[in-house]
Amino acid sequence: MSAYEIAAYIRKHDLPAVLATLINVEGHSYRKPGAVMLFHEGGTLGSLSPGCLESDLQLRTEEIWESGRPETVEYDMRTSDDFSWGEAVGCGGKIKVVLEPVRGELRRLLAEASTQMDGGKSLLLRRSRTPGGYAYSLEEASSVPQKRQGQRQYGRSDGDEAVFATPLVPKPRLVLFGAGQDSRPVAELASRSGFRIAAADWREGPLMSGFPAGERALCLPEEAPERLNIGSGDYVLICSHQLQRDRQFLERVIPRRPKYIGIIGSKARIGLLLDGLEKPESLHAPVGLPIGADGPEEIAVSIVAELIQVRRADNRLKQKGDDRVENCRNLFGGRAEHSDGGVQSFKEAVAGRRPRERRAR
Structure with missing residues (x-):
């Protein structure tokens, strides 16, 4: 609390x-x-x-x-x-x-x-x-x-x-572009995990029919980043499943440099969506941790887990000065490292093997 x-x-x-x-x-x-x-x-x-x-x-x-x-x-x-x-x-x-x-x-x-x-x-x-x-x-x-x-x-x-x-300190904000049925579990789980929820959609029905968001913007995709004043501290999830609409939103949100941009969809669709655009460092596409999720609820778990990973990265790893965000996926009692500095992967944790030796820098 x-x-x-x-x-x-x-x-x-x-x-x-x-x-x-x-x-x-x-x-x-x-x-x-x-x-x-x-x-x-x-x-x-x-x-x-x-x-x-x-x-x-x-x-x-x-x-x-x-x-x-x-x-x-x-x-x-x-x-x-x-x-x-x-x-x-x-x-x-x-x-x-x-x-x-x-x-x-x-x-x-x-x-x-x-x-x-x-x-x-x-x-x-x-x-x-x-x-x-x-x-x-x-x-x-x-x-x-x-x-x-x-x-x-x-x-x-x-x-x-x-x-x-x-x-x-306020809760970080998650902005969902697309208020469909598959984004509802993400909004609900993210809210319980410490995020404020905002949603934008050009369709009145999905957005205004009880979608669990504290902020709502009913507008065209290219207007949404400004309407919601998306900034560098925000987390953004693109999930409208309309290629042209997603592209219009993405083109306007990238210059605002949000902390996280996630895109739901296949690699082929994401390739089309990003064609001709410079990929920002904050991009996560396909979105979510690779846990083999199937169905809206499990996919929501993988997405929110990744949001938490990014949110905690500055406090847990970057302050050590030599680990990247991706290393959060390694496990050892909730930390990325053993006391001797070695890093233990998920497979090693399950198998009970010693961690990999840290590479010399």
């Missing part, structure tokens, strides 16, 4: 709630600094641990809500002979959590942030300690990559909770 979903909940529900933010970690932790969790009357959103801390935090929320004052809680689970946390702790580190009653200025700013994130803006919610709690401010994030920017802002190096911030 991200800060995006929590802010969206706050905007829609005017109910007592307490926000928990992990601001400092020493040693191992299930979640990283900046992770957030919401305690509300109906239950919880998100998590900060594998389940070992939430009940203790929950006990503190009523008093925090009634007092209207934030509280800082520290958990030290580094002692191996301390059995008070039970077997499920899975952390072994020291963490610091700030609990804040969601009321007044904090509630207002979270609701405002939710609206701005729906418009594609990335924000920072800053806190500064005051005698009565915190002073809050909301500002648009700079061009610094969101993950690294947020980590620098969570708290001071000594773990002081007096000044910290939470990055509020």
Whole structure:
């Protein structure tokens, strides 16, 4: 559960709630600094641990809500002979959590942030300690990559909770050109996997008959990129199955350099569609991971898996400096590499063989 979903909940529900933010970690932790969790009357959103801390935090929320004052809680689970946390702790580190009653200025700013994130803006919610709690401010994030920017802002190096911030980053947007029956499962699964959905079509029937999209553009193919303001952070899937219409849309969307362009169709059809066009680096055609998918639902799984692969690539591999996006398809406990730097392919993982040696560069 991200800060995006929590802010969206706050905007829609005017109910007592307490926000928990992990601001400092020493040693191992299930979640990283900046992770957030919401305690509300109906239950919880998100998590900060594998389940070992939430009940203790929950006990503190009523008093925090009634007092209207934030509280800082520290958990030290580094002692191996301390059995008070039970077997499920899975952390072994020291963490610091700030609990804040969601009321007044904090509630207002979270609701405002939710609206701005729906418009594609990335924000920072800053806190500064005051005698009565915190002073809050909301500002648009700079061009610094969101993950690294947020980590620098969570708290001071000594773990002081007096000044910290939470990055509020919108969900990436998936734009579907073509609102047919085979694109509906993609939209539904992508929405559940953390994407905002937009759809464009020149046919009113498919687009307006309950297609699961937050944004809709009923227009000619060549008008769609501008109508939806497609930009470099967007993911685009071309799936209208009309060669001429797809071509018209593709010609207009390529100059906008979206992060991902996927095309549904056979290699022969894609060849015709791309004839005479310069292939962008972000092109995935045919679309989807090669899992042998058959039928709309399985094809949707392969497509959304590829979307997630591209979305996670910057955080997981590019920061290492020497692996390409394609290596995300290699497996080792959710990572691309062994601790010795070798890369294990899917076939090697199934066969139980050692990974390939990394090529010298």
